[in-house]
Amino acid sequence: MQVGSFAKRSARLVVDFALPPRCAGCGLIVDEVGSFCTLCWTKIEFLGAGGCERCGIPLEATDADLCAACLAQSSPVDRMRAAVAYGEIARSLALRLKYGRKTALAATMARFMAVHLDDYPEDSVMMPVPLHRRRLWGRGFNQAVLIARALAERKGLNVECCALIRTRSTPPLKAMNMAQRRRVVSGAFAIASGKDVAGRTIILVDDVLTTGSTASACARVLKRAGAERVELISWARVVRPAHLMR
Numbered sequence: 001m002q003v004g005s006f007a008k009r010s011a012r013l014v015v016d017f018a019l020p021p022r023c024a025g026c027g028l029i030v031d032e033v034g035s036f037c038t039l040c041w042t043k044i045e046f047l048g049a050g051g052c053e054r055c056g057i058p059l060e061a062t063d064a065d066l067c068a069a070c071l072a073q074s075s076p077v078d079r080m081r082a083a084v085a086y087g088e089i090a091r092s093l094a095l096r097l098k099y100g101r102k103t104a105l106a107a108t109m110a111r112f113m114a115v116h117l118d119d120y121p122e123d124s125v126m127m128p129v130p131l132h133r134r135r136l137w138g139r140g141f142n143q144a145v146l147i148a149r150a151l152a153e154r155k156g157l158n159v160e161c162c163a164l165i166r167t168r169s170t171p172p173l174k175a176m177n178m179a180q181r182r183r184v185v186s187g188a189f190a191i192a193s194g195k196d197v198a199g200r201t202i203i204l205v206d207d208v209l210t211t212g213s214t215a216s217a218c219a220r221v222l223k224r225a226g227a228e229r230v231e232l233i234s235w236a237r238v239v240r241p242a243h244l245m246r
């Protein structure tokens with residue numbers, strides 16, 4: 001046996017011993033890095049490949065390709081996907097990443113998000129949904145950037161963090177309905193001067209997808225600047241029972 005490889009293996013053993021992988025949901029020790037324990041696993045609703053072709057929302061057993069909302073209204077976002085339904089554990093991961101800067105959680109999210117991504121042209125870029133600079137100063141980082149970096153590494157794509165900017169600080173959208181949200185975020189984004197997105201495929205990255213109004217506002221700006229295609233990938237999405245009705 002080569003001394004080098006033995007040393008490497010011992011080093012890995014030491015690291016493994018020092019840092020046993022933990023469940024991303026509850027912290028219980030698990031076998032694999034970036035995974036969940038059995039109990040957390042059963043509590044997470046992973047979103048499958050089926051569902052609405054455009055927005056990915058689960059559909060009831062039916063032969064329709066699009067959900068009622070997508071049939072009713074066109075969207076500048078060509079495709080939206082999320083890894084999991086927004087629930088207790090999905091929320092916990094999102095909050096711990098947002099306020100605790102736990103980069104390992106971004107890697108875990110990216111692992112489950114990556115399976116929902118297609119293959120893209122080489123010049124495609126991942127763009128985290130930007131924070132307004134005032135919020136960025138307050139928090140010190142944008143959680144969507146951490147996720148985008150982890151995802152881009154898996155997909156072999158570039159991350160472009162500065163092309164899309166938030167020109168206006170928007171209040172939390174939590175308590176607003178769809179129309180209010182759309183109004184609040186419209187005109188809140190812009191392309192930074194000197195940045196060119198013409199002809200590119202852009203994959204927007206966010207932690208939580210609620211109604212898609214933020215993604216639409218971003219996509220509208222990108223398309224206006226000539227982007228060929230805009231998709232959104234998020235860690236979790238709010239799956240409303242109303243969306244399941246046709």
Ligand SMILES: [Zn+2]
Binds near residue numbers: 023025037038039040
């Ligand atoms: Zn767990």
Ligand SMILES: [Zn+2]
Binds near residue numbers: 055068
């Ligand atoms: Zn849809």
